[in-house]
Amino acid sequence: MKFDTPATENPIDQLKVVGKPTSRIEGPLKTSGTAPYAYERHDAVPNQAYGFIVGSAIAKGRIASMDLAEAKAAPGVLAIVTAASAGMLGKGDFNTARLLGGPEIQHYHQAIAIVVAESFEQARAAAGLVRVQYTRDKGNFDLASSLDGAIKPPAFFGTEPDSSFGDFDAAFASAPVKLDEHYTTPDHSHAMMEPHASIASWDGDKLTLWTSNQMIAWSVGDVAKTLGIPRENVRLVSPYIGGGFGAKLFVRADAILAALGARAAGRPVKVALPRPLIANNTTHRPATIQRIRLGATSDGKLTSIGHESWSGDLKGGGPETAVGQTRLLYAAPHRMTAMRLAVLDLPEGNAMRAPGEAPGLMALEIAIDEMAEKLGMDPVAFRILNDTQVDPEKPERKFSQRQLNECLRIGADKFGWAARNPKPGLTRDGRWLVGTGVAAAFRNNLNEKSAARVRLDRAGRVIVETDMTDIGTGSYTIIAQTAAEMLGVPLDQVEVRLGDSLFPVSAGSGGQWGANSSTAGVYAACAKLRTAIAQKLGLDPAKATFANGKVSAGGKSIALARAAADGEVVAEDMMEYGDLAQTFQQSTFGAHFVEAAVDAATGEIRLRRMLAVCAAGRILNPKAARSQVIGAMTMGAGAALMEELAVDKRFGFFVNHDLAGYEVPVHADIPSQDVIFLDEVDPTTSPMKAKGVGELGICGVAAAVANAVYHATGIRVRNYPVTLDKLIDRLPAIA
């Protein structure tokens, strides 16, 4: 099915199942610990051996020699694979560094060997006996000192590095009120609960990987490419994923080394990345240095917006696209953005929840707060005044839906913003300095083509198969809701099977495109199935309605199951997209409000209230969507207050590479959270009229926190995370 004109009324609009707050259909499996995650597929194949990965001890250089004798002789060891014994390996399209390093080392903890043994303990002990001599090369590990050498990168996933409109330089120079500041965001780790894990099993030249992966089709391709085998010989199975946030968009060392280990040992092999390896072995969100320049008239109209961002990556990598939202968020006749990329020898950077917008808004939304203050304006009013309903760089393009102002107004009202003292540093509650902050949320909408197969069986049950993944987001449930709505059956009559490369190729989970795209694919397959069913029952497909387990047309009403009386009815289809996303700018919007308290003595920061108001198309499952947003707000609080991979600029690695050192919020950090979704349907996105919320939820949160800390203390921190050591010298004197 091709989606190339805005959706009109369709069966989804009945909203009997879609749009209802619905508990996850796979929830009981997860809460009872019986959902089989990759590493726990003990049942999948017999005789599994255990692999343990050895990571490089240096960041850059070469392996001078490797002595495996002791490790090979250790109890239980079945095989050891290194680059020297692995044979020719390719590199996946989505990987920057090779997944098995050696002799050249490209980054710290790059995998250099897998040790396979009878037990996990034996594999781990033997891995400790692999003796490696390295020759270190000098590396470049410091973004701040690499700005001069940074280059203009090629377009990255369709995003051009530079944009300009009007005459920024002249407009900024002559602006009556100006802001010109630098902001920094650190490297972030995804820190999902489930580590990367895979079980690999060969049957002749055919490989099956039970793994934890967000993008099945991409990853089948990259496994095949890396191992140099045909893609048809690779099967990936990934029905349950314990969080990914982008870390599992790609094939990582667990999958490739499990496959190599299994080949060498002649047995299935299971591998999980140990937590201390993950930060440096896998991808991370790259640090940024950002410069923002804003010019405005004295009555608060922005005349010029400039946003530049520098980030680093290994050679061949890409930039963190931190300026993307600035091209679209506020009106101003003169604008420029630019991204520059430095070559760093740190582990490879890549997507993490709302890549681009998350760090970009961390900077931009502080700058907007600062500018409002310079203008003596309320920051909510300032944002509303500078709203735009068209793409500011292409004014002929309208936003398909844009309710940013409504989000801000409703949020301000609900949060009690009017009672705020505009002057910072004046509100006290005992030992606490109290402040409130606001930020806009923005995340682009993406639609990706997505296919599904739907079966109606003799019992009248509907079975959906697609390689879509559920990374904890609720894909199972919204897909079941979609099929139930389309075919007029209750939710418990639908079975959803996900995450298997044997199923039709879906959009996968990334870029918050999953919900709308994958359900649109299921919609397409269900529409086809409806036609097949109606025909089978001798009803006019154009007139047939599906409700209460019956198909009705022309005064006749027949039980759905009858269509499958002599065998399953099966339909498969894919939703593809025309150019509506070019005609309209499709984006999701929100506003975050935060109240923070700062201990006047110690500078400790504790949040008191958080509110998000989101406008993101039709909300398919308000319960799951709310979970997504409160989880994202939590992650945003982490980015604001504690998350930072500490770079050792001498040795070139992230030092705090475990969950004791890399702090993410715990329950005690997170106060009462509220989420409001505005009523919205966006007919330009798909027949589902939906968009995504999973990434929107994090966008802007950290800036709202930083702005609240400023309002509490009068201290502006432009370098994340906002920690007490950055406040301590400027807090009010103590008695």
Add this chain to the structure above:
Amino acid sequence: MKSFTYERVDTPAAATAGFARTPGARFIAGGTNLLDLMKLEIETPAHLIDVSRLKLDTIEPTSDGGLRIGAMVRNTDLAADARIRRDYGLVSRALVAGASGQLRNKATTAGNLLQRTRCPYFYDTNQPCNKRRPGSGCAAIGGFSRLHAVVGASEACIATHPSDMAVAMQALDAMVETVDKAGKTRRIALADLYRAPGSTPHLETALAPGELITAVTLPKPVGGTHIYHKVRDRASYAFALISVGVVVQPDGSGRVALGGVGYKPWRVKAADAELPRGAKAATSALLAGAKTSHENAYKLPLVERTLAGVLAQAKG
């Protein structure tokens, strides 16, 4: 993790005898620190002597009006004990500020005192670390040192001791009771249990190999207001950036100990004397001769400000 042998013992004598039999052995109590270190091969004992079932799990009054806390009393039980809560509130407050409920259920009094540093370079066996591999250097000096010591450190090591409980016990003049391989018992002031790093940061305590901690004693209650303020970025489940434990009497006199600033809970008698004059004076005494890096210099004003806040709180 290296393979090891294991025995479980019922009496302190059996524990120390086991040690005498198998050099390179380690006592294991709750295992919440030792096992993590073994998995990373930071500790590689050939033999484990499980002391967790020793009958050293009671809290008894001493003849001088204090309490004797058995070495195997769990952190949870110690924090919840009515006498501790009434008379030694600092200990209870410090304990519940540490780790998590699950960990405190396992962690023991002796194990808590002997937990090792959380220096991230100590935890990465690829990195130079004099404490882990004597003579290899100290990666934290000149590296990521935001969490590290500002007093008592050396050119060889700037690690801090991470225990919260020990800070409270230090403020209360706790004594550690031990028995050695020969069956000889002794009492060591907690203040003397930890060794300054000097040029041998791998030697951390005054205990002889195989010397078993059997109890910690607290002298008779000192009264006053007990406050433990642990400062951290994350509201819970994080080690202290710094911590301040005070006991303040109605006349303003009292005592103060710090966590997160040195290789041991930091107490300076002269600082106690300065307390009535306020946080600035007491901090000058506590942190005299402090040496900081660019990354941990914030600890100096932070100690003073935290102490000021705590003293204000004590006044009510």
